[in-house]
Amino acid sequence: MRAVVFEEFGQEARVREVPDPIPAPQGVVVRVEATGLCRSDWHGWMGHDDGITLPHVPGHELAGVVEAVGSGVVGWRPGDRVTVPFVCACGRCAACASGAQQVCEHQTQPGFTHWGSFAEYVALEHADVNLVAVPEELSFATAAGLGCRFATAFRAVVGQGRVAPGEWVTVHGCGGVGLSAVMIAAAAGARVVAVDVSAAALDLAKSFGAAACVDASAHPEGSDAVVRDITGGGAHLSLDALGSPLTCAASVRSLRRRGRHVQVGLLPTAVGDPAVPMARVIALELEILGSHGMAAHDYPPMMDLVRAGTLRPDLLVTSAIGLADAPAALAAMGGAPGAGVTIIEPGRTRHGAFSA
Structure with missing residues (x-):
């Protein structure tokens, strides 16, 4: 062959x-x-x-x-x-x-x-x-x-993330997994904020149901502050669909009190260990969840x-x-x-x- x-x-x-x-x-x-x-x-x-x-x-x-x-x-x-x-x-x-x-x-x-x-x-x-x-x-x-990609996103949003209608969901990274997550969360009745550095990816996210899109490259101070402003205090559920120390930390920081972070994107040791803001995790009683296929x-x-x-x-x-x-x-x-x-x-x- x-x-x-x-x-x-x-x-x-x-x-x-x-x-x-x-x-x-x-x-x-x-x-x-x-x-x-x-x-x-x-x-x-x-x-x-x-x-x-x-x-x-x-x-x-x-x-x-x-x-x-x-x-x-x-x-x-x-x-x-x-x-x-x-x-x-x-x-x-x-x-x-x-x-x-x-x-x-x-x-x-x-x-x-x-x-x-x-x-x-x-x-x-x-x-x-x-x-x-x-x-x-x-x-x-x-x-x-x-x-x-699609099954991984489905379980991350529905199974591990426990998405509910009316919740704010943030998706960091709008590649294949991220765009799938946008579509699935929107279909579940959530309000989705898509975060990426690619205008084309954000356009697709909007067409798949994202209520708001954030160009992370336009916010050097951090996209998480923009997300918290859009969502009135932070997302209920946030996913790192890319897998990088920056997007992992931004996802955690974008959550409201008692919010849920789901790590979907792979974080191999070659990209470096993410600096998870654990003080925020403790203070806001956040959940940190992994998701590995379905x-x-x-x-x-x-x-x-x-x-x-x-x-x-x-x-x-x-x-x-x-x-x-x-x-x-x-x-x-x-x-x-x-x-x-x-x-x-x-x-x-x-x-x-x-x-x-």
């Missing part, structure tokens, strides 16, 4: 032929129809994540068709349309037994613990625990985001809203490229991020047509 491969961290990846994967006894091989380009992939390429063995194929946010199944798989067959949470759970540990597969003690992650989905095929573990059916009416480009069994409420058209993850997709353009796009994630989500379609040629 063709796959995007890098042999050194931070060095140019290349598309080349590699052996086709084979399914584990409890796993499947999926033919990748669409896979998202995510900042997490860039962190992995840069070497910010422990556990990646070189050479490596990135990619963790995918949708496609089951190509082959292991001998122990019960619920899936070749031809099934599927997506998968980026955390593939074992289904047997104490965390899985409690229903918290998103923090599985023995989790695997395509594109991190093993070769990922920037390829024509990808192997996935423990299929009966992890696969999620994709309805026929959903395109693969839309469904890919349900494996990571278990497959928690998908139905989100999928119902997507199928009903209440949530429109399809609107997040702003560009599609083929494997040939993926290496350059991956490297570019370290600079100013583009607006919306870029999808890699392995069947797409460089010029935008689909190969036979």
